[in-house]
Amino acid sequence: MQKQLVRCTINGKETETYVDVRASLTDMLRNEYKLTSVKKGCEVGECGACTVIIDGECYNSCIYLAIWADGKNIRTLESLLGPNGELSDIQQAFIDEGAVQCGFCTPGFIMTALEILESGREYTREELRKQLAGHLCRCTGYENIYKAVEKTLKKRKAQSANK
């Protein structure tokens, strides 16, 4: 089968591999790099479980061809892992607020939450709902997810004010 070289940065590490041109970015991240936080859900860009950050913006990696990743900077949930396996603030907030039940949607939600947290601006609940609308969760009812993101936004704001 037709293969193509894909050079990209994944979670801060420069990588290169030959991928099948038919592969989605989800396929490449899971199969070549074993980054299994990137979930295969609907595979048609509806559920958001496969969300990753590419050059600072969130994408559904299931509807993104792996070959397009060439030259890109990609981040998955694994990039949040602390040196001794610690959780990041947003992951801890998801746990504390009961925003995780079965957990399948969680990595995707956290990637979008990360884009929100790193935007450096404030959000109303309405704006947060809109920003997180590309993810489906069949367990939590979303309320606790909004709370976890809001809580982390506040916490980070307070931290940067103290600096």
Place this chain on the structure above:
Amino acid sequence: MYDIEALYEATSEAEAIRLMQQYPTAKLIAGGSDILIQIREGKLAGCTLISIQKLDSLRGVSMDEDGTLRIKPLTSFSHITKDPLIKKHFRVLGEAVDTAGGPQIRNIATIGGNICNGVTSSDSGSTLVAYDAITELTSPDGVRRLPIQEFYTGPGKVALKPYELLTAILIKKESYENCEGHYIKYAMREAMDIATLGCSVNVRLSDDKTIVERMRVGFAVAAPVPIRAKSAEAAAKGMPVSCKTINAAAKAALLDVSPRTSWRASKELRLQLVEELTKRAFEQAIILAGGEL
């Protein structure tokens, strides 16, 4: 893995056209939010693709010397919404495309793809027809320009000839200057949904803000392709800024539309929406333009 027979990646516009000549049955893929899903669904399974995703020369918004807004086809919806030129001169387009899908979709979906797929429910189409957008089409024979209304030829069909590439969407200065617009998408959900009906109205008022100098209205899902409602526009042109004018234009819009019943909504509901959304969008456009009702 996608069921793709072969994939060729273009590194320039000229190469894209050359690849189209070499592989006449191949499908062009830009952002992929339609094509890849149709491959998954089986409709396009086994197809050959020519990817133009990496052609950065076809990305972004700029202004020509004569003030024409030049929207390149690979610009993503989210980049259109954020673009300073769009915010300043064509804000309604940024708002319209911000209603499509969800954030991740708006990061990958391109405006060119949204009109080249020829679907009537496109969130950009109604606003583009309402602003007399002009498509710039490039082929080995050269470059030609076609009004967007002529670009749409039927459901899922556009006037692109074989080996022809959409290279820009143009909005003339005369079209956006002193003009304010408003788009309303009526759908069952606030996100990740397709319009049951879309209505985009824009107005240019007289200097004293009392007369409707020009009103244009475009619809999504009110006909097989995005359309203008010329009867509504004629009913509003030159009339005083008033509720009476708004109501008359909304009634007249019914003469120009031909919605159908689908699983999303009945023809009757869509007709009601045509009238009601025209009123609401017209009213909002007048307020944005500084008029009082």
